Amino acid sequence: MTSSRSGARTGAAGLAALASLVADETRAGFLLALLDGRAWTAGELARHAGVAPSTTSEHLGKLVAGGLLAEDRQGRHRYVRLADARVAQLVEDLAAQVSPAATMKPRTLREAGAGSAMARGRTCYDHLAGRLGIAVTDALTGLGLLRQDTGFALTDEGVGWFEETGIPLIRTGRRPLARACLDWTERRPHLAGIAGAALCHHALTANWCVRIGSERAVKVTETGEQALSRLLGIQSETLR
Amino acid sequence: MTSSRSGARTGAAGLAALASLVADETRAGFLLALLDGRAWTAGELARHAGVAPSTTSEHLGKLVAGGLLAEDRQGRHRYVRLADARVAQLVEDLAAQVSPAATMKPRTLREAGAGSAMARGRTCYDHLAGRLGIAVTDALTGLGLLRQDTGFALTDEGVGWFEETGIPLIRTGRRPLARACLDWTERRPHLAGIAGAALCHHALTANWCVRIGSERAVKVTETGEQALSRLLGIQSETLR
DNA sequence: TGAAAGCTTCGGCGGTGGCCGAAGTGTGGG
DNA sequence: CCCACACTTCGGCCACCGCCGAAGCTTTCA
Structure with missing residues (x-):
């Protein structure tokens, strides 16, 4: 050659x-x-x-x-x-590849505070991440609404759950309905794609969680804890 | 801030x-x-x-x-x-993001020849890509062995198909069983992950296809055409 | 209509980094 | 044992690129 x-x-x-x-x-x-x-x-x-x-x-x-x-x-x-979401995914993927090397150790108390708030829950472009994102993903998987063992896809029951819960899944272009996004802090995949975005959007508009400060961190509200417990069986303690 | x-x-x-x-x-x-x-x-x-x-x-x-x-x-x-496969995925993702801009137009006849061989079939790190990769992915989807509508995952029947066909799926670490890899030339997702790698490996060892020259391009053999037709119902014409 | 705010353009400075050829190290073959 | 080969290290060259401050443009507000 x-x-x-x-x-x-x-x-x-x-x-x-x-x-x-x-x-x-x-x-x-x-x-x-x-x-x-x-x-x-x-x-x-x-x-x-x-x-x-x-x-x-x-x-x-x-x-x-x-x-x-x-x-x-x-x-x-x-x-x-x-x-677009594609660029966001690219940046996420690159960042995920980096984080293992840069073992995140907060240097100051202020960063430690901000860091743990980010670890609890945050948005990742247009979907939920951090312990909150993982908790939701795990709950969906445990209920048979999401399959992670043979790839990453909603089940038919999963699609039904979104409809029944009043979270519309609007298919746009080629963007996948469900996609795995590697979580930065948890080192495990959480739900992204159309379903992830829809869920996050609903969570913010239905006041399940609110943004903290001007950063990406979010906090689960009282309303949110009840909704997540009722709909997905998520223990409130998991989110703290 | x-x-x-x-x-x-x-x-x-x-x-x-x-x-x-x-x-x-x-x-x-x-x-x-x-x-x-x-x-x-x-x-x-x-x-x-x-x-x-x-x-x-x-x-x-x-x-x-x-x-x-x-x-x-x-x-x-x-x-x-x-x-590792993770790095390969990263490079693929970056390359996929680029190709839209660099609308691939072969300049010389030699490149055109090499390009169309690559377009017909090639390996993408450890799995099949090009029209061959797409054909396999589409066939699996059409037979209900792979779901792409709600994400990207093998079905239970799909897992069974691999076993019956004698292509072992060995789960290693956190690598997903099935994953979508955006095809360069076809602009559509093809099968990657453990299943994609296993299928490609089997295709090469069972002489379904052989590498052309020292490049990534592969050619489907007579044996391969028969096997793909029998096992997945792929028309031989699709591969040419 | 003036003044302030947000952004852009330009010129110049300095550091970084890719490149080569020459010389050096270690391996394998005759 | 010596030579050929593959790779590495080093020094120096050059281009590129990020940075800033100064000046200019447009919008907003008083």
Whole structure:
């Protein structure tokens, strides 16, 4: 096999270009922040990362041009968000690959507090993660609504459960109904995909849980504890 | 929310470091080449990429240190391969994200020939891809052995089919039995995971298909056509 | 209509990193 | 025993890229 500059290289060049977008610490920080699924302004990201607005502007330009971010210009603000669920999954997968190496050890008490809140429950782009996400996934599996032993898919009973519970599953494009997302803190898969997003959306609108501060962490409410116990048999203690 | 250099940054730094490994065109080329699932020597990779052996050595050092590659020293040779199925999946996912942009248009006749052989059938790390991979996946789905509508998982009948056909499914660690891998050329998911690997392994050892040249492309044999037709009802024409 | 806020563009600086060739190390073959 | 071969280490070159501050543009608010 000879050098083959043109053929194989085009793929390699594209792959390298994509990875380059993530290969900068500041941009990586942006992507992780945006994993909360919401739109941030350029200024918020700049302050979050601790770099100058001009620097942020250049970074965002690259990320948008590379198709990783979508932008919304509103007045003097530039809102950016992850382009789609696919990009979110990519960032999650990369982050999951990293975390084993960077054994997360909180350095300060403040981080320990924030860390354990994140470990209890958080959003992962558009679905639930942390102990909350795992608890829900395990409960669904235990009730025979989700199969994890032969892959990762809802059962027919599972689809029925979503309907009966009043959580509509709207199939869009090619996005899978159920997908496994490797949990950062728990090191186990939790429910993502359309069903994961629908469940998370319902949990937030039905006040099962609320966001804490401006981060990705969420807290289960009294209402939520009752609903999760009644619908899925989840013990309240598991969530604390 | 203030800058938070230490907390959020540790994650971002690790993410950036991982992406940096892929962010170089030469290293990306190595990873794509190694997607054939076999071990290459440093010299082979150097010639493949068209760079000096010394440059290759440095690149391999980084990739091994970063945990993306595993190495086997044998005499004066240094064999490297993708570290595990997880790394392979990561590279696949990244590559799949790229291909839409780089609308693959073969430039020369030679590439067109090689490209269509790859499009017909190839290995994707340790499982089958291309039209062959899609055909198998579709056949399994059509026979009710695989579910794709509610996620991606074998059915109980599917597990039975593997047993009856004499393709053992050996569960190892946390690797899923069935997993979707987005096909490069077909833009649709094909079967990966333990079942995908077992099927590919069986296909190669039972002489259902053979590797073409030193690339990832494979060709279905006469024996293979009969077996695929008998066991899964796949029309031979589909594979050409 | 002025002033402030959010973002962008530009020029310049400095660090990082990929590349090579030359020299060095260790293995295998004649 | 010596040579050929595969790989590694080292030094130096060069290009790229992230960073900032200054200046400019547009929007918003008083």
